[in-house]
Amino acid sequence: MMTRRDANTPAAPATLRMTRPRKVVLRVLRGLRSHPTADELYVKVRRRLPNVSLATVYRNLDVLSRAGLVRTLELGGGQRRYDGVCGNHDHVRCARCGRVADVDIGSHARLDAAARSASAFEILGHRLEFVGLCPRCRPRRGKPAANPTPADTTRST
């Protein structure tokens, strides 16, 4: 139990080489404008570089994430999702089909401040995730997305 990367920032390489697989992972993720899981990204990456392994995608997402070049999402649903857009924005996840989109409400600093005065922790930041129903899944409108493909979700932002 507990093998996955520990919270303590561990072994991060001194220099970041921009190898071909790494470049493609980054490029594809950014180009996608969606919030794919590692294996979804893997499929797309392989379209450009048929030999990359899933392990490499994982390794790169990890490295890039720690280098601050992409964001790791940890939303619900079991798998991690990755976001090529850094910077302050939050996410909504459809409770029904799993689709993820961006949202930007502006109160980031305010939230951290509020937490600071309500906790003994030294607050470094936060993660804000809304849960809701996406336009395709909300009731009363046309039947709720026959085959919801959380993967190829189009980004709102």
Place this chain on the structure above:
Amino acid sequence: MMTRRDANTPAAPATLRMTRPRKVVLRVLRGLRSHPTADELYVKVRRRLPNVSLATVYRNLDVLSRAGLVRTLELGGGQRRYDGVCGNHDHVRCARCGRVADVDIGSHARLDAAARSASAFEILGHRLEFVGLCPRCRPRRGKPAANPTPADTTRST
């Protein structure tokens, strides 16, 4: 890929039987005042009911969670964590040792409202998680928690 429970609310039993294992899971989780992972809870539950299986703990956490009796956390760090306290409160996770504590800043309704006007989704709620350094891990103070046991974390709330 994607076996874990889908976002779409699936098979939930019509009637909730309060069996012995289930009672213990609930009781222990609530008594704990911490945010254990399934296997951590499993260990404690077995102290009272030596034959429960990990699968049962998982199943019960799932059922209880969907019944609204406990909360499923989905914080980072790989494993899910569970919270026996329902109601509006958020969490802080120590970036270093993984400890999780409660925080309660009051602006829940406000956040949802903000998201509503910033997204096409029908907002149902949100999850707000802060990242920070717990008292034991923040710099400048005595050496940072020799053996950080995220499990037995005492709750702040």
Place this chain on the structure above:
DNA sequence: ATCCTTGCAAAAAATTTGCAGTTAG
């Protein structure tokens, strides 16, 4: 009686790692 629950063991899914061979800087 019914049908929800359970334990066990096995399966599946998600992520990580060891290693020997590349490769970028």
Place this chain on the structure above:
DNA sequence: CTAACTGCAAATTTTTTGCAAGGAT
């Protein structure tokens, strides 16, 4: 050169599931 990176396969970890037996209502 050499530390970083890669593919591959195997290992780990976490979570889920099938099934026959047990238990609550």
